[in-house]
Amino acid sequence: MRAGISELAARLRNREISSVELTKAYIDAIEKLNPTLNIYVYLTFDTALKAAEKADQMLDEGDAPLICGIPMALKDNICTDGLPTTCCSRILKGFKPYYDATVWEKLKKQGAVLLGKANMDEFAMGNTSETSCYGAPLNPRNTNYVTGGSSGGSAAAVCANLAVYSLGSDTGGSIRLPASFCGVVGLKPTYGAVSRYGLIAYGSSLDQIGPLTNSVKDAAIVFDAIKGGDRRDQTSVDHDYGSSLAECLERDVKGMRIGVAEEFFDGINPEIKSSIDEAIKLFERNGAIIENISLPALKLALPVYYIIACAEASSNLGRYDGIRYGHRASSYTSIDDMITKTRSEGFGDEVKRRIMLGTYVLSSGYYDAYYKKACLIREEINREFDAVFEKCDVLIAPTAPNTAFPLNYKGASPVEMYLADICTVPVNIAGIPAISIPCGEDSRGLPIGMQIIGRRFGEATVLQAAHFYEQSAGKVIDDYEGGAVI
Amino acid sequence: MNYEIVCGIETHIELATKTKIFCGCTTEFGGEPNTHCCPVCTGQPGSLPILNQKVVEYAVKAGLALNCKINTRSHMDRKNYVYPDLPKAYQISQYDEPLCEKGYIELDSGKRIGITRIHIEEDAGKLVHENGYTYIDYNRSGVPLIEIVSEPDISSAEEAKEYAEKLQLTMRYIGISDCKMQEGSMRCDVNLSLRKPGDTKFGVRTEIKNINSLSFIQKAIVAEAERQADILEAGGTIVQQTMRYDEKTDSVAPMRDKENSDDYRYFPDPDILRFSIDEEKVEEIRASLPELPFDKLKRYMNVLGLPEATAKLIFRYRKVAEFFQGALAEGASVKNAANLIVGAIFSNMDTEEEKELFDIRISAAQFAALVKLADEKKINIGVAQGTLQKMLESGKPAEEFIKPEDLAGISDETLERLCREAIDANPRAADDVRSGKDKAINVMFGYIMKKTGGKADIRKAEALLRKLIGS
Amino acid sequence: MAISKTDIEKLAWLVRLSFSDEELERFTAEFDEIIAFADTINQSIEGGTEQIRSVGARMVSFDELRSDEVAPSLSNEKILSNVEGYNGFFSLERSRK
Structure with missing residues (x-):
């Protein structure tokens, strides 16, 4: 297995390597691989080297945080002061925020070294990263396949070792799905555990930032570094996790109650199902108690998710009017015409579809039947999860019904594409945490992801269960050959 | 239709x-x-x-x-x-x-x-x-x-x-x-x-x-x-x-x-x-509310007995009302306080805005001190108005402008002497008063006021004059 | 539930989007499928009539709201840093050829 954050941190501290050297190794690898893989859409090598120098100083002075000096990537929807942040949309081309997202502010303070902004589906709307205005990133494990989305660049950067870790955002599976497709670890924290300030909104009641890493331990380390309440995000919560989550990963699963809901396995590819079954058996062999449970409202989770996310998106994306930032149409007959042309030129088809769906479900005459109904079912889904977590510590489910799609997968209608989110969206609807970890490969050698889902602010248990699996299952997928040589 | x-x-x-x-x-x-x-x-x-x-x-x-x-x-x-x-x-x-x-x-x-x-x-x-x-x-x-x-x-x-x-x-x-x-x-x-x-x-x-x-x-x-x-x-x-x-x-x-x-x-x-x-x-916020304007107006008219016109001029502006009530709390009389605010202080304030702001240089207590002098008839309303203007201009209290002799007022002997002088100096007017032309008494008032710088008690003077003229 | 091109155009106007004839054709067909998909929520579970409110059950008390203290604003330069401004204003030509 590749060196994790704590190992690199140790090597940085005993001067085996400096942050500048480490950063240069990643820069070299990115220069070599990025032209093909299209993982980064904006490179920040100059600032990275400066940050690395500063990190080396911090390390010299001692007492530096674990992530100090370690090169990483940010999804392109996380605002970075003075550096382009475009959500991979034409409408935000050239946009440079003059403020940092809270997560980036926190990481910067801890000496993080930003290599660049990672590719993604336009405005995080998609699950293949193909809606990016910069073209799709390629899956490093097999370049004929997509990375998954929407945080495809963030997952692929970690997979290809073009970053030690990255941050993504997850509205309906956008961290977990690409993590699963690329064979890395992706954590979607509890809604509110991490500040959303500076995350360019898609579906505000569902969006959450989280880490993509090579190991569960790294995910815990990065989550430790970014979590916490923020006075600039009223929906954030300063939850007391007791201590560093990375330091209490070791836990015997004996007596751990693991729920398995049949609804999560409806229509799942048999290869995936058998991988997850194997994993469940591993837990059972080690003393976990497997509970078969039922979450009937889950059947409606997918349309509920699309209705709520798109309703919020239709409103969140209204601000892109060409007046204050981003693209502005070059010729027009009136201000309304300018706004309409700007938006019609600036947004891609999937974004337009979702804005239109969101507008429709909120419009007078349809509000009750769609938006309001979806919110009521959301409450029902929450109640079902609450009941389940009365008797289970975590749930295990597949991350996606299939492994990675081939690139430019033709013939799939938008709705067919939405089905890939079926296992991930319930978690966002309920605002609970979940991790996706690799648990095998399909017959084509593509990674399979397993989700471990916890109760609100139950990240510790989720990470412990995932760490246990990672340590006990042995090698479940091949290592990616390539990337930075350290 | x-x-x-x-x-x-x-x-x-x-x-x-x-x-x-x-x-x-x-x-x-x-x-x-x-x-x-x-x-x-x-x-x-x-x-x-x-x-x-x-x-x-x-x-x-x-x-x-x-x-x-x-x-x-x-x-x-x-x-x-x-x-x-x-x-x-x-x-x-x-x-x-x-x-x-x-x-x-x-x-x-x-x-x-x-x-x-x-x-x-x-x-x-x-x-x-x-x-x-x-x-x-x-x-x-x-x-x-x-x-x-x-x-x-x-x-x-x-x-x-x-x-x-x-x-x-x-x-x-x-x-x-x-x-x-x-x-x-x-x-x-x-x-x-x-x-x-x-x-x-x-x-x-x-x-x-x-x-x-x-x-x-x-x-x-x-x-x-x-x-x-x-x-x-x-x-x-x-x-x-x-x-x-x-x-x-x-x-x-x-x-x-x-x-x-x-x-x-x-x-x-x-x-x-x-x-x-x-x-x-909610109750805490309710308790922080001032007396509401139309409740105040009713109180000014029904409890304080102000005429509607005066009450309406004062209650409209919260700061004016507060100043007015502050003066009452210091012992000023309702009528004189109200009349001095409306007659003297407002004469310097042309716009609604100025009255709304009510940015004046004296405190309600200083104002009350002056009003009380008038209440106790130590000065008459005319002097009070003049003094008030000086106070407003300078921000200084009434004592600065009223001499001890003003406060003492005009002694009865002096007033009687002045009344005699006034009659002697205006024999025709005195005759007119005697023959029922009441307004002619004003000529003698004018004489007395001029001599006393406006400080004589006009009602006392009137009584004396009538007695001396024998009307 | 079939949606007409006119309905699509009306919705599009609300959010300032426009479609070419060809796009509109394709979009209308896709949208029909998307609406049918969204409509599956109406095929089961009778929803109540309660009022829905902002996210989840979390609620803050009055005392937790932001206190009214001025924080420094940003410079005009920063505010206008992503556009060409004019005398400190955001500037917009009303029509352009």
Whole structure:
């Protein structure tokens, strides 16, 4: 297995390597691989080297945080002061925020070294990263396949070792799905555990930032570094996790109650199902108690998710009017015409579809039947999860019904594409945490992801269960050959 | 054919908080364009709103002052529409859970105009159109507003004006807004329809937007009622639309934009948590309210016994009323205090604004000290007025301007001597008084006042003169 | 539930989007499928009529709201850093060829 954050941190501290050297190794690898893989859409090598120098100083002075000096990537929807942040949309081309997202502010303070902004589906709307205005990133494990989305660049950067870790955002599976497709670890924290300030909104009641890493331990380390309440995000919560989550990963699963809901396995590819079954058996062999449970409202989770996310998106994306930032149409007959042309030129088809769906479900005459109904079912889904977590510590489910799609997968209608989110969206609807970890490969050698889902602010248990699996299952997928040589 | 006016008013009032409703930027008026701005109030991607506590407090105050029920749980909604002055393309407002509901304003006639609801929301930026360009300043974007919606209980232009006037006065009084219509910190939209007397069904209504003075409210209603009546008389139908009142031509005309076709797609703002305000807090806010203006007016007339005209001049301005009451608390008499405020202090204040500000250099206690001298007849009203002017100019207390001999007044012996002198110097006037021409006594008053510098007690002098003349 | 091209155009106007004839054709067909998908929520579970509110059950009390203290605004330069401004204003030509 590749060196994790704590190992690199140790090597940085005993001067085996400096942050500048480490950063240069990643820069070299990115220069070599990025032209093909299209993982980064904006490179920040100059600032990275400066940050690395500063990190080396911090390390010299001692007492530096674990992530100090370690090169990483940010999804392109996380605002970075003075550096382009475009959500991979034409409408935000050239946009440079003059403020940092809270997560980036926190990481910067801890000496993080930003290599660049990672590719993604336009405005995080998609699950293949193909809606990016910069073209799709390629899956490093097999370049004929997509990375998954929407945080495809963030997952692929970690997979290809073009970053030690990255941050993504997850509205309906956008961290977990690409993590699963690329064979890395992706954590979607509890809604509110991490500040959303500076995350360019898609579906505000569902969006959450989280880490993509090579190991569960790294995910815990990065989550430790970014979590916490923020006075600039009223929906954030300063939850007391007791201590560093990375330091209490070791836990015997004996007596751990693991729920398995049949609804999560409806229509799942048999290869995936058998991988997850194997994993469940591993837990059972080690003393976990497997509970078969039922979450009937889950059947409606997918349309509920699309209705709520798109309703919020239709409103969140209204601000892109060409007046204050981003693209502005070059010729027009009136201000309304300018706004309409700007938006019609600036947004891609999937974004337009979702804005239109969101507008429709909120419009007078349809509000009750769609938006309001979806919110009521959301409450029902929450109640079902609450009941389940009365008797289970975590749930295990597949991350996606299939492994990675081939690139430019033709013939799939938008709705067919939405089905890939079926296992991930319930978690966002309920605002609970979940991790996706690799648990095998399909017959084509593509990674399979397993989700471990916890109760609100139950990240510790989720990470412990995932760490246990990672340590006990042995090698479940091949290592990616390539990337930075350290 | 006569028609009955059915009218409701929506009033937007800018709240006098220090910061905007969702960010820490100042609400101060003016400033260079786009200098009271941040990512939140210019709708930058990734920014999030944080609700200002003071806005909620002020709205609750308004609700309590207008006899509303306060909803202890409330939330913010998004109202979606596209306009360049609205940076997020939605206004954060309240739709189905406003802070206050079901209040009223009582008119002088005793009729109550219902208040349907009061909710909080954000203001938009300002557009300037010039030379083919539109320039945008977001300094006002995010300034907190309350919208006060009345029931369609208003049935005449006069009632509408009185409603708006009382609303304005009350809001100023409780200190939540300066309510300056000409500057836009209070704006009214009037909904109006006509129906035949006795009809219970409402007619089709129009909305006259953004009226910016009390007298225009009255005029706009008269003009729109006439316009609608003409249409109805000619057998036409009223079209539901948004109108604008043109003060130059004193007429109402439809607005041309597409506002009439909007669908605002309200939904709860996911960025702002639902909030609660418990009964205890509501009571705390209620306790912080001053005596409300129309309660005060009644008290001035019924308890203090002020004449209506004087009472109305004083109660209107909260600071004046406080000054007046402060003087009473220091022992000044109601009548002299009121008359000196209205007669002397107001003579230096030409505008409503000055009276509203009531920025004077003496304290209520200093004022009371002077009033008491007059109360005790140590000086007469004329001296009191003159002294008051000097006090106002210098900020110094009455002692600085009144000599001990003034305070001692004119002794009885001196006054008698002066009265004799006055009669001797004006024998003809004395004769006239004797023969019943009473006004002639003024000639002798003039003599005495001149000699005493106005300090003689005129009633005593009159009695003495009459005795000496023998009239 | 079939949606017409006119319905699509009306919705599009609300959010300032426009479609070419060809796009509109394709979009209308896709949208029909998307609406049918969204409509599956109406095929089961009878929803109540309660009022819905902002996210989840979390609620803050009055005392937790932001206190009214002025924070420094940003410079005009920063506010206008992503556009060409004019005398401190955001500037917009009303029509352009």
